[in-house]
Amino acid sequence: MTLDRTNLHILALLERNARLSSAAIGREVGLSRPAVQERIAKLERDKVITGYRAEIASDADQSVRAVIFVHIAERPCGPALRWLADLRGVQSVVSLAGEYDAVVQVAVASTEELAQLNDTIGAHRLIARSKTQIVLQTL
Incomplete structure (x- = not known):
């Protein structure tokens, strides 16, 4: 279109x-x-608009924010990117060219929930490996 x-x-x-x-x-x-x-x-x-989202304040119920850098195991990357985007706590998934294939922005209620999300991502067959960084501050 x-x-x-x-x-x-x-x-x-x-x-x-x-x-x-x-x-x-x-x-x-x-x-x-x-x-x-x-x-x-x-x-x-025509799939130009693919959905509508509510932006939730980071302190509403998601007090732990992080970015997860992901190496995807298979090509094309689309299936892995869509799977990541559907995970609970994921706010956005950005496809990258460079050292990592994607960066995933997440907001969860606790570090325990973040650890569980990391385990879920790391165990999936489409994911080769990942690296998580906790966000300290957003300006």
């Missing part, structure tokens, strides 16, 4: 606030509410 300027504007607005109403987006981009709804539905059908 080719993304025109209006679709890109809609995507940028939704990235900033996925809860914006179609009417509010329409006012911003100069379209009617039904036209915005139609465009969003098409972006979803």
Whole structure:
């Protein structure tokens, strides 16, 4: 799908606030509410928009944050990246070129939960090895 300027504007607005109403987006981009709804539905059908997420404050129930650097055992990397993204506590998975194949950002309730997540990742056949770093501060 080719993304025109209006679709890109809609995507940028939704990235900033996925809860914006179609009417509010329409006012911003100069379209009617039904036209915005139609465009969003098409972006979803074409898998440009793949989901909506709530951003949870790091102190809400996830007081331990970490990044996990991952070497993936098999190519292509897609299946491993999708598996990682679906794990409980995973906030994002970024595919990398370089020393590691991916970096996984996680937020969990305790170091015990982080250890369990590390064990789950390390034991999976798609993962060659991983290295975890606990986040001390985010600015």
